[in-house]
Amino acid sequence: MAVVAFVVFSLLYLTPGDPAAILAGDAATDDDIRRIRAKLGLDEPFFVRFGGWVWALLHGDLGTSIFTNLPVTHLIGQRIEPTVALTLCTLLISVAIAVPLGVIAAAKVGTWVDRAVMAFSVLGFSVPVFVLAYVLIGTFSISLDWLPVQGYRPLREGVWQWFRHLVLPSTALGTVYIALIARITRASMLDVLAQDYVRTAQAKGLSSRAVLLGHALKNAAVPIVTIIGIGIALLIGGAIVTETVFAIPGIGRLTVDAILRRDYPIIQGVILLFSGAYVLVNLAVDMSYMYFDPRIRY
Amino acid sequence: MTAIAIDALPKSESPTWRRFRESFRRHPTAIAGGIVLLLMILIAIFAPWLGSVDPQAVTPIRRLKPPSAEFWFGSDMLGRDVYSRVLYGARVSLTVGIAVALLSTLIGLAIGLVTGFVRWLDAIVMRIMDGLMSIPPVLLAIALMALTRASVENVIAAITLAEVPRVVRLVRSLVLTLRDQPYVEAAVAAGTTLPRILLRHILPNTMAPLLVQATYVCASAMITEAILSFIGAGTPPNIPSWGNIMAEARSLFQIAGYLILFPGIFLSLTVLAVNLLGDGMRDALDPRLARRM
Numbered sequence: 308m309a310v311v312a313f314v315v316f317s318l319l320y321l322t323p324g325d326p327a328a329i330l331a332g333d334a335a336t337d338d339d340i341r342r343i344r345a346k347l348g349l350d351e352p353f354f355v356r357f358g359g360w361v362w363a364l365l366h367g368d369l370g371t372s373i374f375t376n377l378p379v380t381h382l383i384g385q386r387i388e389p390t391v392a393l394t395l396c397t398l399l400i401s402v403a404i405a406v407p408l409g410v411i412a413a414a415k416v417g418t419w420v421d422r423a424v425m426a427f428s429v430l431g432f433s434v435p436v437f438v439l440a441y442v443l444i445g446t447f448s449i450s451l452d453w454l455p456v457q458g459y460r461p462l463r464e465g466v467w468q469w470f471r472h473l474v475l476p477s478t479a480l481g482t483v484y485i486a487l488i489a490r491i492t493r494a495s496m497l498d499v500l501a502q503d504y505v506r507t508a509q510a511k512g513l514s515s516r517a518v519l520l521g522h523a524l525k526n527a528a529v530p531i532v533t534i535i536g537i538g539i540a541l542l543i544g545g546a547i548v549t550e551t552v553f554a555i556p557g558i559g560r561l562t563v564d565a566i567l568r569r570d571y572p573i574i575q576g577v578i579l580l581f582s583g584a585y586v587l588v589n590l591a592v593d594m595s596y597m598y599f600d601p602r603i604r605y
Numbered sequence: 606m607t608a609i610a611i612d613a614l615p616k617s618e619s620p621t622w623r624r625f626r627e628s629f630r631r632h633p634t635a636i637a638g639g640i641v642l643l644l645m646i647l648i649a650i651f652a653p654w655l656g657s658v659d660p661q662a663v664t665p666i667r668r669l670k671p672p673s674a675e676f677w678f679g680s681d682m683l684g685r686d687v688y689s690r691v692l693y694g695a696r697v698s699l700t701v702g703i704a705v706a707l708l709s710t711l712i713g714l715a716i717g718l719v720t721g722f723v724r725w726l727d728a729i730v731m732r733i734m735d736g737l738m739s740i741p742p743v744l745l746a747i748a749l750m751a752l753t754r755a756s757v758e759n760v761i762a763a764i765t766l767a768e769v770p771r772v773v774r775l776v777r778s779l780v781l782t783l784r785d786q787p788y789v790e791a792a793v794a795a796g797t798t799l800p801r802i803l804l805r806h807i808l809p810n811t812m813a814p815l816l817v818q819a820t821y822v823c824a825s826a827m828i829t830e831a832i833l834s835f836i837g838a839g840t841p842p843n844i845p846s847w848g849n850i851m852a853e854a855r856s857l858f859q860i861a862g863y864l865i866l867f868p869g870i871f872l873s874l875t876v877l878a879v880n881l882l883g884d885g886m887r888d889a890l891d892p893r894l895a896r897r898m
Contacts, residue, residue: 429884433877435828437835437851438869441858544743548832552855563836566751578748582740589739 379576390557401481409492431486440479495527528599536592635885641878649695690845697846705826717776742767820883
């Protein structure tokens with residue numbers, strides 16, 4: 308995490324592009340720009356700025372947006388609900404679809420079911436999130452008029468409205484993720500199904516369902532949860548795009564706006580937040596290994 | 606990925622390549638992918654001679670015309686010919702994809718080879734890579750692009766930096782297993798110098814898995830480029846790329862869906878082609894894996 312913080316900060320420090328100049332506008336003199344830079348502390352040496360930033364960070368302060376003059380934590384707090392709703396919803400739906408898909412494909416390896424799942428998986432990898440998003444909007448919102456085109460409704464305005472607005476974004480965002488998880492699930496299940504203990508279970512007359520779910524799936528779980536954790540990176544990157552397409556006022560939109568204005572503190576804050584979430588999820592995944600495979604101890 | 610790649614190590618050189626060709630013939634999807642990719646490359650090279658006009662030429666009276674005999678893919682909000690823009694857009698996507706695949710493989714190979722063999726460097730470099738890897742790659746590329754001038758070179762640099770850690774990981778894990786092979790120990794015992802061991806004994810055996818990895822990097826780089834351009838942090842608007850054609854059509858998609866449809870189809874097809882090619886190569890290099898994936 309410390310490395311992440313350092314990398315994030317130095318990246319943003321080392322790259323060219325002067326927010327003071329942008330903030331001052333076209334009519335500003337060099338003197339104006341210098342004054343703004345001094346006010347924002349942008350003229351201090353690297354380590355002084357880095358030290359100050361880390362100190363504030365440890366106090367839960369991500370700095371103040373250069374543009375709107377509001378604290379970054381406040382801005383993120385305002386926008387976090389739609390993003391959390393979108394990613395969690397996508398995560399749950401994806402896992403609920405992908406794992407059974409992978410299990411069925413592995414159980415019926417070589418048949419058309421298997422081939423269909425694999426074809427879907429390659430396609431899912433290849434169609435970019437926003438292309439899929441527009442196809443979905445075009446079909447379900449414009450042609451069929453079943454679902455809203457864009458926008459977001461907070462949960463407190465009713466579960467049904469909230470859900471209706473999340474269906475398409477989650478589907479668009481989740482497809483790559485489903486493709487990835489289904490593929491790994493199938494591979495991992497095939498590995499496990501070739502083991503002796505699976506044959507033993509079949510030989511003692513257990514139903515194929517019990518063998519698949521009770522014996523095989525749990526033993527195949529470690530690679531599956533690993534890829535679920537790693538795949539969060541896809542979700543985070545995709546969420547930024549999805550929010551742009553569907554006009555969802557979440558952190559992704561905040562990021563895109565901040566990029567266009569070179570609002571460094573917001574960009575730093577968002578990257579740190581996302582990376583932090585990513586690291587934490589993967590830590591949780593590492594912990595879950597102990598449940599799935601009791602031989603693993605920390 | 607890593608564990609899979611280790612399995613993919615060829616046992617010896619010549620049978621591998623024969624097997625490679627044979628299995629390739631048995632994989633029609635990979636062949637199809639190869640053909641589509643070749644077509645796209647030809648389109649990119651010969652874009653000016655394929656019935657296209659200047660992709661930047663503005664004809665204000667013919668704005669937002671749907672596809673017709675004159676504008677095969679329609680015209681955009683400035684009256685530019687979408688067909689020409691999509692053809693020229695192939696140049697950006699393929700350049701970015703191939704350049705990122707080459708650069709990140711070379712850089713990752715160099716770093717991975719050295720860190721796999723030099724213990725004290727290993728700890729330092731891998732911590733840095735872990736740090737970079739804990740930032741989702743698209744996010745890292747976005748951050749880098751946000752801070753530099755929008756240009757194709759910067760897009761390539763940003764995506765390369767985001768992809769390198771994964772290549773380093775792969776190469777390092779390969780080197781770590783190869784290092785303990787008897788033939789490498791023999792070379793060490795015979796007093797072979799380190800650069801020679803790396804180049805002559807280790808490097809050739811990392812090639813096959815790296816080739817497969819490079820195709821996947823290429824596919825993901827093309828998608829990342831489109832994402833960057835789409836959110837306005839990628840290829841500058843004066844160079845048509847599939848991502849920024851779609852970005853400009855963002856607010857218009859309800860009245861002019863074709864503006865998004867055509868570049869979207871081209872992009873998806875190309876990425877699909879590269880992925881199929883990659884899958885084909887992976888199966889060809891490791892038949893044992895072919896059954897599973």
